Amino acid sequence: MSSGRSSKPGQAKSRKTLGLFDPKTEDAPSGILGASLKPNPQVIGTPNFELETYISNYKGRSRFNRLFHIGTTSDVLAVDALKLAVAQALSETDVDQYLKAVQALARLAPKDPELAPNLGWVGKVRADMQAKTERLESELRGYKNNLIKESIRMGNEDLGNHFYATGDLPAASRAYWQMRDFCTTPTHVSSMYLKLINVSMDRNDWISTHAYVYRLRNALSKPEDMAKNTPRTVIALGLSQMHQGQYLEAANTFLSIDPTGVLEETFDEVISANDVAVYGGLCALASMTRDDLKRRVLDNKSFRNFLELEPHIRRAIKCFWEARYRPLLDILESYRVDYMLDVHLHKHIDTLYRQIRVKSIQQYLIPSSKTVLKDMIAIFSPELMGGEAKPFSLSSPFIVELIRLIENDLIDFRIDLVGGFLVRNQVDLRAQVQAEILQNVAEFNNAVRLRMLNMEIMDSPMAIEPVTAADRAYRRPNDPNLPDFQEGSNAYQGNPST
Amino acid sequence: MSIVNDLIAASETLPRSGRISDERYDQKLKDHVTRLRQLLSNNELNHVAHDESLLDQFDPSKDSITYLFLLQLQIHNLRETTSETFPAALLPLGKLWSRSAHYLEIFNPVQVRYAGHEWRQLIELVVQAAQADSKPLLAARLVKGAMLRLDPSCAVFTSTHLLLVQLCLAAKAYTCALPVLEKPIYHIPILPSRSPFRSLQSLCAEYESSVAFVNDTTGLSSTLNSQDYLQYFLYGGMIYMALKKWDEALNYLGTAISMPTKGPISMVAVEAYKKFILVGLLDKGKTCSLPNSTATQVVKTLQSLVKPYLDLAKAFEQGDRIRLEAEIDAAQGIWSADKNTGLVFQVLNAFCKHSLVKIKKVVASLSVAELTAPISPFQGNLSGITESQIASLIMAGDLDATLAHSQLHSSSSILRFKAESLPLLFHENEAHADLQTQGKLMEGLFGSMEQANHRLGLSDEFIDNTVNRQQWPSAGGMKSEMGGATGLEMEEDIMGDLS
Numbered sequence: 001m002s003s004g005r006s007s008k009p010g011q012a013k014s015r016k017t018l019g020l021f022d023p024k025t026e027d028a029p030s031g032i033l034g035a036s037l038k039p040n041p042q043v044i045g046t047p048n049f050e051l052e053t054y055i056s057n058y059k060g061r062s063r064f065n066r067l068f069h070i071g072t073t074s075d076v077l078a079v080d081a082l083k084l085a086v087a088q089a090l091s092e093t094d095v096d097q098y099l100k101a102v103q104a105l106a107r108l109a110p111k112d113p114e115l116a117p118n119l120g121w122v123g124k125v126r127a128d129m130q131a132k133t134e135r136l137e138s139e140l141r142g143y144k145n146n147l148i149k150e151s152i153r154m155g156n157e158d159l160g161n162h163f164y165a166t167g168d169l170p171a172a173s174r175a176y177w178q179m180r181d182f183c184t185t186p187t188h189v190s191s192m193y194l195k196l197i198n199v200s201m202d203r204n205d206w207i208s209t210h211a212y213v214y215r216l217r218n219a220l221s222k223p224e225d226m227a228k229n230t231p232r233t234v235i236a237l238g239l240s241q242m243h244q245g246q247y248l249e250a251a252n253t254f255l256s257i258d259p260t261g262v263l264e265e266t267f268d269e270v271i272s273a274n275d276v277a278v279y280g281g282l283c284a285l286a287s288m289t290r291d292d293l294k295r296r297v298l299d300n301k302s303f304r305n306f307l308e309l310e311p312h313i314r315r316a317i318k319c320f321w322e323a324r325y326r327p328l329l330d331i332l333e334s335y336r337v338d339y340m341l342d343v344h345l346h347k348h349i350d351t352l353y354r355q356i357r358v359k360s361i362q363q364y365l366i367p368s369s370k371t372v373l374k375d376m377i378a379i380f381s382p383e384l385m386g387g388e389a390k391p392f393s394l395s396s397p398f399i400v401e402l403i404r405l406i407e408n409d410l411i412d413f414r415i416d417l418v419g420g421f422l423v424r425n426q427v428d429l430r431a432q433v434q435a436e437i438l439q440n441v442a443e444f445n446n447a448v449r450l451r452m453l454n455m456e457i458m459d460s461p462m463a464i465e466p467v468t469a470a471d472r473a474y475r476r477p478n479d480p481n482l483p484d485f486q487e488g489s490n491a492y493q494g495n496p497s498t
Numbered sequence: 499m500s501i502v503n504d505l506i507a508a509s510e511t512l513p514r515s516g517r518i519s520d521e522r523y524d525q526k527l528k529d530h531v532t533r534l535r536q537l538l539s540n541n542e543l544n545h546v547a548h549d550e551s552l553l554d555q556f557d558p559s560k561d562s563i564t565y566l567f568l569l570q571l572q573i574h575n576l577r578e579t580t581s582e583t584f585p586a587a588l589l590p591l592g593k594l595w596s597r598s599a600h601y602l603e604i605f606n607p608v609q610v611r612y613a614g615h616e617w618r619q620l621i622e623l624v625v626q627a628a629q630a631d632s633k634p635l636l637a638a639r640l641v642k643g644a645m646l647r648l649d650p651s652c653a654v655f656t657s658t659h660l661l662l663v664q665l666c667l668a669a670k671a672y673t674c675a676l677p678v679l680e681k682p683i684y685h686i687p688i689l690p691s692r693s694p695f696r697s698l699q700s701l702c703a704e705y706e707s708s709v710a711f712v713n714d715t716t717g718l719s720s721t722l723n724s725q726d727y728l729q730y731f732l733y734g735g736m737i738y739m740a741l742k743k744w745d746e747a748l749n750y751l752g753t754a755i756s757m758p759t760k761g762p763i764s765m766v767a768v769e770a771y772k773k774f775i776l777v778g779l780l781d782k783g784k785t786c787s788l789p790n791s792t793a794t795q796v797v798k799t800l801q802s803l804v805k806p807y808l809d810l811a812k813a814f815e816q817g818d819r820i821r822l823e824a825e826i827d828a829a830q831g832i833w834s835a836d837k838n839t840g841l842v843f844q845v846l847n848a849f850c851k852h853s854l855v856k857i858k859k860v861v862a863s864l865s866v867a868e869l870t871a872p873i874s875p876f877q878g879n880l881s882g883i884t885e886s887q888i889a890s891l892i893m894a895g896d897l898d899a900t901l902a903h904s905q906l907h908s909s910s911s912i913l914r915f916k917a918e919s920l921p922l923l924f925h926e927n928e929a930h931a932d933l934q935t936q937g938k939l940m941e942g943l944f945g946s947m948e949q950a951n952h953r954l955g956l957s958d959e960f961i962d963n964t965v966n967r968q969q970w971p972s973a974g975g976m977k978s979e980m981g982g983a984t985g986l987e988m989e990e991d992i993m994g995d996l997s
Contacts, residue, residue, distance in 0.1 A: 394868045406860045416862035418904075418912050423862050434929045441936040446749065448943050449682060451791050452950060454758045456686050459954065462724050 043073045043346075045337040051077050055084060057272040061202050062343075064088050064097055069343040071104055077341075078108055093129060094167035095122050129166045136162055153182035160195060169203045186221040190229055193219065197236045201270060206240035213237045231257060235270060239344060242279060247352065248287035254280030255296060259305035271344070277306035279345065281313035285320060286355040290363060294321050325360040326379045332356065358410055361402075365411055369424040373399075373415070376422065393417070501537065502546060502555075508533075509561040512609070514702075524700040527563070527612045534567045543571055548579075553597060562606040566616050569597060573623065588623070589631045598624050599636075602644040610648065611701045615717030617648075618658070625661050635669035638662065645678055648718065649708040652681040656712055656719035659683075660726050663733040672737045679734050679746070683753075684946060685709040686727070687719050688953075707946065728754050728766035735773060739841070744781030748774065755800070756792040763799050769836070771800045775807045776841045783852030785811045806832050810842070814849055817856075822849055850883050851896045858899070858915040866901070867910035888913060 051070070058066055064085055071082035082105040089098035102117045140155035160175035176195045183189045193216035200208040213233045221229070238253035254276055271279075284297050297303060297317055307314040312331050319328035332353060339349045361380060365371060377384050381398040393399070394417065402422070405411045413422045508530060514523055537543050546552050550572065558565040573594055576585050587594045598620060610617045621641060628637030641662045645652060652659075659678065666675035688709060701711050712718045735750035754770040778786035785808075788797060801808060806829040813821040826833075826842055833839045857869070866885050891897045899915045954960055 394864065394871065403860050414858075414860060414862040414915075415864075417864040417868070418914070419863065421862070434926075438929060438932050438936070441933065441940070445936060445939050445943060446682075447790060448940075448947070449684060450753060450756060450789055452943070452946060453683065453686070453753070454756065454791055455950065455954075456688070457724075457727070458758050459957070460686055460688065462686060462722060462727060 042075060043337055043340040044075050046076050047074075047338040047341055048335060049338060051080055051084070055081075057274065058269075060269045062269050062271070064092075064094075064101075065202075066343045068101060068104070069346070070341045071101070071108075073346070074341055079105070082108065090118070090121065093125055093165050095125050095129075096167050098122065129162075132162055133159075133166075149182045149184055153179050153184075153188060156182070157192075157195070160199075164199060169199055173199045173203070186219065187225055189219045190216055190221040190225050194229060194232065197233065198269070201236055201239065204243075206243040209236050209240040210244070213240070235276070238276075238279065239271070242283060242344070242348060245348075245351070247283040247348075247355070251280055251283035251287055254283065255300060255303050257302075257306075259302050273306055274309045275342075275344070277303075277310040277313055278339070278342075281307065281310065281317060282339075282345070282349075282352050282356075285317055286352045286359070290321060293317055320356075320360065320363070323363065325364060326382070328360065329357065329380070358405065361405065362411055365413060365422070365424075371413075371422040373420045373422055501542060502552065505534075505564055506555055509556055509564045512563070513560040513606075514608070520700040520703045524702050527609060527702060530563055531612045534564065538567060538571060543568070544575075548572070548575060550593065558601045559604040559606060562601075562609040563613050565601060566605070566610065566613050566620065569594070569601060570616055570620065573598075584627050584630045588627050590628055590633050590636050595624070595627060599640055602640045603647075605644070605647065607648045608702050611711045611716055611718070613717075618717055618720065621658060621661070625665060628665075629668070634665045635671050635674070638665040638669050638671055638674050641665060642674060642678055649712065651708055652678050653684040654708050654712040654719075655683045655686045655722065655727060655730065657722060657726065658719065660730045660733075663730060663737060666737060667733055670740075672740045675734070675737050676741075679737060679750075684943075687713040687722065707949075724757065724764060725766065728757060728764050728770070731757075732766055732770045732773075735770065735777075739773065739777060744777055747777050748781065748786055751777065752786075752789045752792075755796075756789040758791075758793070759796065763796055763803075767796075768800060768803050772804050772807050772836055772838060773841065775804065775811050776838060776845060779811055779814050779845050780841070780848045783848065783855070784815050810845070814845065814852075817853060819849060819853075822846065850887060851891055854888070854891065854897050854899075858897070861915065863912060863914040865910045865912050869913060885911060 055063060055067060067081045067085035067088060071078050071085055074081065082101055085101040086098065086105060089101050099117065099122070106117075136155070136159045140152070140159060143151035143155045156175050156178045160172045160179070163169070163172035163175055173196065176192060176199065179188070179192045183192055193212050197209055197212045197216070200206075200212060213236050216229065216233055234253055234257050238250050238257070241247075241250035241253055257276055257280075259273075280303065281297070284293060288296065297307075298314070298321060312335060316328050316331045319325070319331065336349065336353070339345045342349075345352075357380070361376075364376065364379070377398055381396075381401075384396055384398055399415065399417070402411075402413075402415055406413060406415070412425050414425060415421075416423055512527075512530065518526075546568075553565065553568055553572070556565045556568065573588065576587060576594065577583065586592050589595060602620070602624065605617075621644060624640055625637045628634055641658060645656075645658055645662065662678055663675055666672060685707065701716065705711065731750045731754035735747045735754065738744070738747035738750060751770045751774040755767050755774060757764075757767060774788070775785055778784060806825070810822070810825045810829070813825045823846070826846065830839075833842045866888065869888075870883055870885075885901070888897070888899075889901055892899050892901065897915075899913055901911050901913055903911045
């Protein structure tokens with residue numbers, strides 16, 4: 001038994017210690033396929049972008065994923081997007097991807113004869129790919145028999161690339177991961193991690209992405225490799241942080257992207273430079289303080305290059321800095337549809353917008369100790385000003401929103417509904433601290449006393465022994481010592497039976 | 499009569515004069531008590547047992563011992579001659595009752611340490627007599643006074659403590675128990691074999707802590723069991739509940755609940771836990787956490803035993819008035835069986851109060867109509883509350899707010915919550931004094947901690963353990979402070995004794 005196990009000790013150990021990727025247990029829903037099981041909410045409205053122009057920024061899997069996302073959510077662009085997606089899929093070799101797009105399209109436009117699935121193509125590609133898989137696998141077996149490290153590495157890489165192209169992402173990950181024992185130079189290591197990062201991003205496996213980015217950073221690599229890889233890893237890191245809800249970290253990561261690298265070499269397989277501006281800008285707006293926004297975003301020369309691509313984000317941040325909250329919210333609202341159609345942003349846009357709104361309200365209230373509710377409503381909920389007879393009533397959504405903010409300790413104010421004010425709570429810190437200290441001391445003394453007392457009890461014959469006759473004999477006494485506690489009186493009413 | 503004359507002569511020398519040393523005084527008192535006990539057991543005083551004027555010849559404040567013995571003798575005799583348990587003279591306002599009462603008010607606290615059994619018997623007799631005559635209040639006052647006289651700190655738990663709370667509950671004289679209840683219990687009587695004072699046998703000496711003289715040997719307390727302890731804290735908590743002093747009540751109930759156990763849980767602790775939950779809701783609006791020293795196993799068991807109460811608390815905390823009412827209705831039988839109906843009814847009122855307090859944190863003013871509207875965004879649903887209920891809460895001081903009518907909102911009056919009360923002059927001196935009191939308390943606690951450390955360091959268990967460790971040096975040296983301070987210094991002698 002033990003000899004059988006110890007035949008590949010190195011492999012077993014490395015897998016265990018790395019713990020990043022275990023092909024047997026790894027069963028994450030692969031990317032869009034998993035998401036498509038739960039249909040995304042319908043997005044109603046026309047976005048500000050032109051579909052053609054927008055999608056021309058991307059290629060490869062990202063292009064298909066984006067088209068498919070728009071196709072399954074938008075009410076205006078769905079058919080166009082799906083047609084483009086089908087065309088895109090036909091130019092590649094991923095059969096599942098193609099069938100998915102065709103099915104989605106068939107649901108939307110069932111009678112269109114153009115859109116019948118090209119089964120001939122499907123069969124041909126499937127057969128080709130199957131043959132290629134077999135060929136690559138047998139080649140790899142050959143390399144393994146010859147024990148030439150470099151060949152094995154390349155064999156695995158080819159297999160990985162092939163699986164990636166056919167859309168079998170878990171198999172691709174597995175194949176790339178097999179390369180790690182056969183990498184002989186730092187360049188090999190970094191190229192392996194880059195491939196892994198790519199695949200895990202396409203699988204929407206952001207935790208692995210995060211881990212691979214850090215592994216790549218810690219791996220020894222040549223400075224020129226490092227410089228080449230940095231923009232790519234930074235983008236992957238930023239995305240994974242955003243997807244994990246760490247908006248401040250994501251903002252910092254996006255802000256640190258060196259524009260020269262990104263603008264020169266477009267990462268159209270993942271995101272465009274416009275996306276960097278939008279993701280970075282929104283995350284920063286939702287998580288950074290006003291000063292940080294000014295210092296690190298608006299005055300950031302390198303990030304300015306990105307912001308110029310999306311001037312409305314820059315305008316929004318500027319509005320926040322200038323305390324013009326209504327224009328800020330208007331700008332964001334006018335782009336909501338665009339962001340709902342973004343494959344990465346759509347899950348986070350509600351949270352981000354809510355955080356920006358809460359921050360705006362907090363920022364609005366900072367200078368005042370008493371605010372007129374009417375003014376606030378005009379800025380934050382202008383739609384209530386018109387028809388509502390009593391904008392300050394408890395049923396008004398804005399008031400309810402304020403109540404939730406107060407209940408969650410996000411703003412330290414109270415609402416004067418009769419006068420229509422928001423009043424800041426006044427606290428006497430000194431008295432409060434003194435009272436707290438006194439209470440703490442008393443609690444501490446009491447706890448110590450109780451512990452000492454309990455210790456003495458344990459030391460005496462008084463502690464409750466496993467079975468005491470007295471305990472058994474204890475009944476709820478029917479004597480005046482345990483009378484009932486009657487309502488509304490300060491006194492016990494004696495038990496009538498005694 | 500010569501015996502009586504002897505006694506009078508001896509009695510006159512009994513009051514302590516300034517110069518006499520503890521040891522000599524101790525010996526003197528001991529001899530005196532031994533002699534009296536001997537006289538009584540030999541029945542040599544029986545001829546004076548009916549002569550009440552005899553007692554007038556002794557001053558109970560100066561010679562508490564002789565007077566106590568003679569009083570007992572007379573009571574004993576009276577009972578024998580009338581063959582009644584409580585003859586008329588013993589009942590309140592009877593002659594012997596008055597003498598006993600007078601004695602308990604002015605006895606000498608140092609001298610009675612030597613006649614603890616008799617002193618306690620007298621107290622118990624007074625209590626029983628008052629109960630027999632259905633006048634528990636009379637006894638309650640006497641017992642309270644006697645306890646405070648014997649030991650002003652009342653820091654050691656005695657059987658008299660339990661008697662007092664039982665009397666006060668029976669008499670509904672809750673404030674009467676307060677002077678004793680307010681003095682926290684720091685000790686329970688220690689077995690004399692474990693007492694750190696066993697070498698100091700002078701009972702008459704001045705002690706920092708009364709634990710030195712209140713124990714089974716002196717007889718100032720009877721032998722106590724876990725029940726007595728639990729009941730005292732449960733009853734004490736109930737007294738505080740009756741007075742609506744919720745914090746103290748929680749403290750007392752918590753003490754009962756956290757009593758250590760070597761296995762099962764006492765039903766008394768379960769009763770206490772039920773009340774603990776309700777009081778927590780009444781006062782704080784949530785279930786309070788138990789003292790840290792409660793064992794987790796105990797907490798789990800308790801929680802499994804009081805399910806209806808926990809459900810009630812959950813409904814309360816979720817701010818769901820309808821569910822709360824349903825829970826209260828559903829378990830009517832349980833509340834009345836547990837005799838907690840009154841408390842549960844108060845919980846409903848407290849729910850309104852705590853909901854309003856929550857709203858107060860959010861809102862400065864609003865109209866009552868809006869508050870009581872069926873759909874309200876607040877957590878605690880107040881749809882059933884009426885304006886008069888709010889008014890009564892304000893009047894009771896539970897809610898810091900005002901109700902007003904205004905012309906603008908003629909349909910409904912306006913509830914205006916006052917701002918968080920800013921004390922105009924926060925009494926810093928008061929806070930300082932409080933802090934000093936607590937500081938002193940802490941010093942005292944540290945003192946008794948050292949003492950306990952010392953005592954446990956001399957205990958058989960600890961020494962056995964130390965010896966065991968010595969036999970296996972690999973088990974790690976004794977590095978604890980306790981071992982260094984006491985155990986190891988004693989080591990040589992102990993080994994000698996054992997071998």
